Amino acid sequence: MLSHIAKHLSTNDILINQQHGFRQNFSCETQHVSTINDWAKSINQRTQTDVILIDFSKAFDSVPHHRLLSKLEFYGIRGRPAYYYLLSKLEFYGIRGRPAAWIKAFLFNNRTQVVSVNGSHSNPQPVTSGVPQGSVLGPVLFLLYINDITDNINSQIRLFADDTVIYREINDQKDHLILQRDLDDLSVWADLWQLNFNITKCYHLGITNKTVPLSHNYLLNNRTISGTTSTKYLGIIINQKRPC
Numbered sequence: 001m002l003s004h005i006a007k008h009l010s011t012n013d014i015l016i017n018q019q020h021g022f023r024q025n026f027s028c029e030t031q032h033v034s035t036i037n038d039w040a041k042s043i044n045q046r047t048q049t050d051v052i053l054i055d056f057s058k059a060f061d062s063v064p065h066h067r068l069l070s071k072l073e074f075y076g077i078r079g080r081p082a083y084y085y086l087l088s089k090l091e092f093y094g095i096r097g098r099p100a101a102w103i104k105a106f107l108f109n110n111r112t113q114v115v116s117v118n119g120s121h122s123n124p125q126p127v128t129s130g131v132p133q134g135s136v137l138g139p140v141l142f143l144l145y146i147n148d149i150t151d152n153i154n155s156q157i158r159l160f161a162d163d164t165v166i167y168r169e170i171n172d173q174k175d176h177l178i179l180q181r182d183l184d185d186l187s188v189w190a191d192l193w194q195l196n197f198n199i200t201k202c203y204h205l206g207i208t209n210k211t212v213p214l215s216h217n218y219l220l221n222n223r224t225i226s227g228t229t230s231t232k233y234l235g236i237i238i239n240q241k242r243p244c
Contacts, residue, residue, distance in 0.1 A: 001099070001102065001103075001137060002136050002137050002140060004099070005095065005099070005137075005140055006024070006140065008094065008095070009093075009140075009144075010024075012094070014093055014144075014147070015143060015144075015147060016147055016150055016159075018150055018157055018158050018159055019143060019146075019147070019159045019160075019161075020158065020159065020160050021139070021143065021159065021160040021161035021162075021163070022139035022140060022142075022143060022161060023143070028160060028234045028235065031158060031160050031234060032234060032236060034158065035158050035165065035167075035233075036236075036238075038156065038167070039051070039167070039207045039238075042169060042207055042208065043207065043208070043209055046208075046209050046210070047169055047170075047171065047208065048169065048170045048171075048206060048207070048208035048210055048213050048214060049167050049168065049169050049170065049206070049207045049208065050167060050168055050170050050175075050176070050179060050204065050205075050206055050207075050216070050218075051165060051166075051167040051204070051205045051206070051207060051238075052165070052166045052167065052179070052183065052202065052203070052204055052205075052218060052220075052225060053164075053165050053202060053203045053204075053205065053231060053233060054164040054165065054166065054186070054197060054202050054220070055163075055197065055198040055201035055202050056162045056164070056190075056195055056196065056197060056198065057195075057196040057197065057198040058196075059142070059146075059161075059162035059195055060130060060131055060133055060138065060142055060162070061129065061130040061133075062129055062130065062194065062195050062196065063129055063130055063131050063141070063142060063145050063195075064128065064129045064193075064194050065104075065107045065108060065128055065129060065130075066128075067145075067193060067194065068107070068131070068141060068144075068145050069100065069103070069104055069107075071093065071144060071145060071147075071148075072093050072095040072096070072100055072103065072141075072144060073093065073094070073095060073096040073100060093144060095144075103137075103141070106132075106137065107131075107132075108126070108127075111126065111127040112124035112125060112126055112127060113125055113127050129194075131145075139161065142161065142162070143161070145193070146159070146162065146193075146195075148189075149164070149186070149189055151189075152182075152185050153166070153182045153185060153186070154168075154178055154181070154182055155167060155168035155178065155179050155182045156168065157182075160234055163234060165233065166179070166182060166183070166186070167179075168182075170213075170214050170216075172214070173214070173216075176214070176216040176218075179216075179218065180216075180218055180219065183218060183219065183220050183225075184219075186220070187220060187221050197220055197221060199220055199221060199223045199225070200226075202220055202225050202226070203225065203226055203227070203228045203231050204218050204225045204226065204227045204228070205227075205228055205229070205231055205238060205240070206227075206240065207238075207240070
């Protein structure tokens with residue numbers, strides 16, 4: 001099933017180029033090369049780039065099954081939420097019929113969960129969200145679920161599965177506002193598709209050689225994103241120290 005889906009996605013160029021996770025010919029290295037190259041240009045050109053590193057809270061476990069299944073067949077109208085346009089068929093992933101029924105059974109069939117405390121167990125409840133981690137199909141289902149996250153985003157955005165970074169070259173206050181609007185759009189998207197941000201693990205990092213960089217307090221879900229001078233991004237430490 002994974003082989004057929006991967007071939008279908010590749011043939012029809014369905015997955016966004018900004019996504020580097022769980023894909024053939026993409027990796028952490030390709031993500032690092034493209035992203036850090038953009039940031040290095042900012043330093044070489046003596047400009048400023050504001051980087052927002054976004055962390056989702058248990059993203060793989062939070063994917064609602066019914067909404068995932070709606071996306072597999074229908075992609076909706078680009079620029080508008082697919083969930084409200086399931087009859088349009090203007091754009092679609094095209095996973096329907098027997099493959100869609102098989103995936104539905106894969107997600108729903110006899111999957112239950114219980115809570116155990118000190119030897120006492122709750123009654124089994126059906127599992128209605130989450131893509132099975134440890135399965136070969138789970139990651140590609142997640143990629144399809146978040147594939148429209150870049151719609152309406154004007155700044156640069158890159159992803160490695162759910163690890164998301166959005167950044168923009170800052171020349172004046174207008175650029176701050178554009179980046180903030182993009183963060184607002186991400187909040188709307190996450191609310192629609194029932195994914196939550198872990199605000200305490202989201203950070204704002206300024207990359208520049210300017211002695212006095214432009215400053216701005218960015219918000220996500222109406223909460224201030226913490227500023228930092230050093231953070232880990234896909235295993236590499238990024239900091240504000242100037243190169244020698």
